Amino acid sequence: MKSFKSNPWILPQPVLIIGTYDKDGKANAMNAAWGGQWDMHEIFISLGSHQTTDNLAENPEFTVTFATVGTMVAADYVGIVSGRNTPDKMEKTGWTAEKAPNVNAPVFKEFPMALECRVKQKIDESDTGCYLIAEIVNILCDEKYLAEDGKPDVEKMDLITYDPVHHTYIQLGKTVGKAFADGKQLK
Numbered sequence: 274m275k276s277f278k279s280n281p282w283i284l285p286q287p288v289l290i291i292g293t294y295d296k297d298g299k300a301n302a303m304n305a306a307w308g309g310q311w312d313m314h315e316i317f318i319s320l321g322s323h324q325t326t327d328n329l330a331e332n333p334e335f336t337v338t339f340a341t342v343g344t345m346v347a348a349d350y351v352g353i354v355s356g357r358n359t360p361d362k363m364e365k366t367g368w369t370a371e372k373a374p375n376v377n378a379p380v381f382k383e384f385p386m387a388l389e390c391r392v393k394q395k396i397d398e399s400d401t402g403c404y405l406i407a408e409i410v411n412i413l414c415d416e417k418y419l420a421e422d423g424k425p426d427v428e429k430m431d432l433i434t435y436d437p438v439h440h441t442y443i444q445l446g447k448t449v450g451k452a453f454a455d456g457k458q459l460k
Contacts, residue, residue: 280437280438281307282438284437284438285435285445286306286434286435287306287434287435288306288339288340288345288348288432288433288434288442289305289306289308289318290303290304290339290340290351290381291304291305291318291325291335291336291337292335292336292337292338292370292373292378292380292381293324293329293332293334293378294377294378294379295324295327295331295356296328296331300363300370301324301325301328301362301363302362302363302366303323303325303352304348304352304353305320305352306437307319311407315393315406316337316390317405317407318404318405319404319405320402320404320405321401321402322400322401323355323357325356326403329405332377333391333392334373334377334378334389335390335391335392335407336373336378336379336380336381336387336390337387337388337390338381338384338386339385339430340433340442341384341430341431341432341433342431342444343383343431344384347366347367347368347383348433350362350366351366368381368382369381369382369383370382373387373411373413374413375389375411376389376390376391376410380413385414385418386412386413386415386418386430387412387413387414388409388412389411390407390408391407391408391410392405392406392407393406393407393408394406412425417429427445431445432445
Protein backbone atom coordinates (compact mmCIF):
# COMPACT_ATOMS: atom_id res chain seq x y z
CA MET A 274 0.00 0.00 0.00
CA LYS A 275 1.17 3.53 -0.76
CA SER A 276 1.45 5.85 2.24
CA PHE A 277 0.09 9.43 2.35
CA LYS A 278 0.41 12.14 4.98
CA SER A 279 -2.65 13.01 7.04
CA ASN A 280 -5.42 14.50 4.85
CA PRO A 281 -9.18 15.14 5.21
CA TRP A 282 -10.01 12.07 3.12
CA ILE A 283 -12.98 10.47 4.85
CA LEU A 284 -14.95 9.01 1.96
CA PRO A 285 -17.57 9.65 0.81
CA GLN A 286 -18.08 13.23 1.98
CA PRO A 287 -21.54 14.76 1.73
CA VAL A 288 -22.05 18.04 -0.09
CA LEU A 289 -24.09 19.89 2.50
CA ILE A 290 -25.80 23.19 1.72
CA ILE A 291 -26.50 25.18 4.86
CA GLY A 292 -29.35 27.70 4.66
CA THR A 293 -29.59 30.62 7.07
CA TYR A 294 -31.15 34.07 7.29
CA ASP A 295 -29.05 37.15 7.97
CA LYS A 296 -30.08 39.78 10.54
CA ASP A 297 -32.31 41.43 7.90
CA GLY A 298 -34.07 38.17 6.99
CA LYS A 299 -32.20 37.68 3.69
CA ALA A 300 -31.55 34.04 2.74
CA ASN A 301 -27.96 32.81 2.51
CA ALA A 302 -26.44 29.45 1.65
CA MET A 303 -22.99 27.92 1.92
CA ASN A 304 -21.43 24.62 0.91
CA ALA A 305 -19.89 22.54 3.71
CA ALA A 306 -18.32 19.13 3.18
CA TRP A 307 -17.17 18.39 6.71
CA GLY A 308 -20.26 17.18 8.50
CA GLY A 309 -22.30 14.15 9.32
CA GLN A 310 -24.59 12.37 11.73
CA TRP A 311 -23.72 12.98 15.41
CA ASP A 312 -26.33 10.67 16.91
CA MET A 313 -29.92 9.61 16.17
CA HIS A 314 -31.32 13.16 16.26
CA GLU A 315 -28.27 15.40 15.83
CA ILE A 316 -25.74 16.35 13.18
CA PHE A 317 -22.30 17.97 13.35
CA ILE A 318 -20.71 20.43 10.95
CA SER A 319 -17.23 21.93 10.95
CA LEU A 320 -17.52 25.59 9.97
CA GLY A 321 -14.93 28.21 9.23
CA SER A 322 -15.68 31.90 9.62
CA HIS A 323 -18.39 32.72 7.06
CA GLN A 324 -21.54 34.78 6.59
CA THR A 325 -23.27 31.61 7.79
CA THR A 326 -21.44 31.69 11.13
CA ASP A 327 -22.37 35.38 11.48
CA ASN A 328 -26.00 34.47 10.75
CA LEU A 329 -25.99 31.61 13.26
CA ALA A 330 -24.71 34.00 15.96
CA GLU A 331 -27.90 36.04 15.40
CA ASN A 332 -30.28 33.11 14.89
CA PRO A 333 -29.27 29.53 15.80
CA GLU A 334 -31.64 27.87 13.32
CA PHE A 335 -30.74 26.61 9.84
CA THR A 336 -31.50 24.05 7.18
CA VAL A 337 -29.24 21.46 5.60
CA THR A 338 -29.85 20.12 2.13
CA PHE A 339 -27.84 17.63 0.10
CA ALA A 340 -26.44 18.72 -3.28
CA THR A 341 -27.55 16.84 -6.38
CA VAL A 342 -26.38 16.55 -9.96
CA GLY A 343 -28.93 19.23 -10.88
CA THR A 344 -27.83 21.67 -8.15
CA MET A 345 -24.08 20.97 -8.43
CA VAL A 346 -22.96 24.16 -10.23
CA ALA A 347 -24.81 26.52 -7.89
CA ALA A 348 -23.86 24.37 -4.88
CA ASP A 349 -20.19 24.74 -5.81
CA TYR A 350 -20.73 28.47 -6.34
CA VAL A 351 -22.08 29.03 -2.81
CA GLY A 352 -18.96 27.28 -1.54
CA ILE A 353 -16.52 29.58 -3.34
CA VAL A 354 -18.33 32.93 -3.02
CA SER A 355 -18.93 34.63 0.31
CA GLY A 356 -22.19 36.27 1.24
CA ARG A 357 -20.06 38.84 3.07
CA ASN A 358 -18.60 40.07 -0.25
CA THR A 359 -21.25 39.19 -2.83
CA PRO A 360 -24.65 40.67 -1.95
CA ASP A 361 -26.38 39.03 -4.95
CA LYS A 362 -24.95 35.59 -4.24
CA MET A 363 -28.33 33.90 -3.83
CA GLU A 364 -29.87 35.52 -6.89
CA LYS A 365 -27.07 34.04 -9.03
CA THR A 366 -27.93 30.51 -7.88
CA GLY A 367 -31.47 30.72 -9.21
CA TRP A 368 -32.69 28.90 -6.10
CA THR A 369 -36.13 29.57 -4.65
CA ALA A 370 -36.06 30.17 -0.90
CA GLU A 371 -39.12 29.59 1.29
CA LYS A 372 -39.31 29.82 5.06
CA ALA A 373 -38.99 26.41 6.70
CA PRO A 374 -42.13 25.39 8.60
CA ASN A 375 -40.42 24.55 11.92
CA VAL A 376 -37.28 26.71 12.13
CA ASN A 377 -36.44 30.30 11.19
CA ALA A 378 -34.36 29.40 8.13
CA PRO A 379 -34.79 29.09 4.36
CA VAL A 380 -35.61 25.90 2.49
CA PHE A 381 -34.43 25.85 -1.11
CA LYS A 382 -37.08 24.24 -3.32
CA GLU A 383 -34.60 22.90 -5.88
CA PHE A 384 -33.30 20.28 -3.44
CA PRO A 385 -35.10 16.99 -2.80
CA MET A 386 -34.71 16.90 0.98
CA ALA A 387 -33.94 19.31 3.83
CA LEU A 388 -33.15 18.92 7.51
CA GLU A 389 -34.55 21.65 9.74
CA CYS A 390 -31.98 22.19 12.47
CA ARG A 391 -31.30 24.14 15.64
CA VAL A 392 -27.83 24.69 17.10
CA LYS A 393 -27.39 22.82 20.37
CA GLN A 394 -23.72 23.44 20.99
CA LYS A 395 -20.71 25.20 19.49
CA ILE A 396 -17.37 23.55 20.24
CA ASP A 397 -14.00 25.33 20.07
CA GLU A 398 -15.62 28.56 18.88
CA SER A 399 -13.06 31.16 17.78
CA ASP A 400 -12.53 33.86 15.15
CA THR A 401 -11.72 31.10 12.64
CA GLY A 402 -14.93 29.08 13.12
CA CYS A 403 -16.36 26.30 15.25
CA TYR A 404 -17.81 22.83 15.32
CA LEU A 405 -21.60 22.81 15.44
CA ILE A 406 -23.73 20.18 17.07
CA ALA A 407 -27.32 20.66 15.97
CA GLU A 408 -30.65 19.04 16.74
CA ILE A 409 -32.62 17.79 13.75
CA VAL A 410 -36.04 19.35 14.41
CA ASN A 411 -37.74 17.95 11.30
CA ILE A 412 -37.00 16.47 7.87
CA LEU A 413 -38.76 17.65 4.72
CA CYS A 414 -38.79 15.65 1.48
CA ASP A 415 -40.35 16.55 -1.87
CA GLU A 416 -42.97 13.87 -2.54
CA LYS A 417 -41.55 13.08 -5.99
CA TYR A 418 -38.50 11.66 -4.18
CA LEU A 419 -40.43 9.18 -2.04
CA ALA A 420 -40.20 5.43 -2.50
CA GLU A 421 -43.20 3.10 -2.59
CA ASP A 422 -42.98 2.74 1.21
CA GLY A 423 -43.50 6.53 1.58
CA LYS A 424 -39.93 7.20 2.79
CA PRO A 425 -37.23 9.19 0.94
CA ASP A 426 -35.68 7.31 -2.00
CA VAL A 427 -31.99 8.21 -2.07
CA GLU A 428 -31.47 6.75 -5.56
CA LYS A 429 -34.11 9.09 -7.03
CA MET A 430 -32.34 12.15 -5.60
CA ASP A 431 -29.17 12.01 -7.77
CA LEU A 432 -27.07 13.03 -4.77
CA ILE A 433 -23.41 13.89 -5.19
CA THR A 434 -20.43 13.37 -2.94
CA TYR A 435 -17.27 15.45 -2.69
CA ASP A 436 -13.99 13.74 -3.58
CA PRO A 437 -11.42 15.60 -1.43
CA VAL A 438 -8.55 13.68 -3.03
CA HIS A 439 -9.12 15.00 -6.57
CA HIS A 440 -11.44 17.95 -5.77
CA THR A 441 -14.31 16.60 -7.84
CA TYR A 442 -17.96 15.72 -7.34
CA ILE A 443 -19.15 12.17 -7.90
CA GLN A 444 -22.74 11.07 -8.39
CA LEU A 445 -23.83 8.41 -5.93
CA GLY A 446 -24.88 5.14 -7.53
CA LYS A 447 -27.31 2.31 -7.13
CA THR A 448 -28.30 0.20 -4.18
CA VAL A 449 -25.99 -2.83 -3.97
CA GLY A 450 -27.12 -4.48 -0.75
CA LYS A 451 -29.35 -4.46 2.30
CA ALA A 452 -27.86 -3.08 5.55
CA PHE A 453 -28.30 -5.13 8.72
CA ALA A 454 -29.32 -8.10 6.56
CA ASP A 455 -26.69 -9.12 4.00
CA GLY A 456 -24.06 -9.75 6.66
CA LYS A 457 -26.26 -12.45 8.18
CA GLN A 458 -25.04 -14.71 5.37
CA LEU A 459 -21.80 -15.10 7.32
CA LYS A 460 -23.42 -16.15 10.62
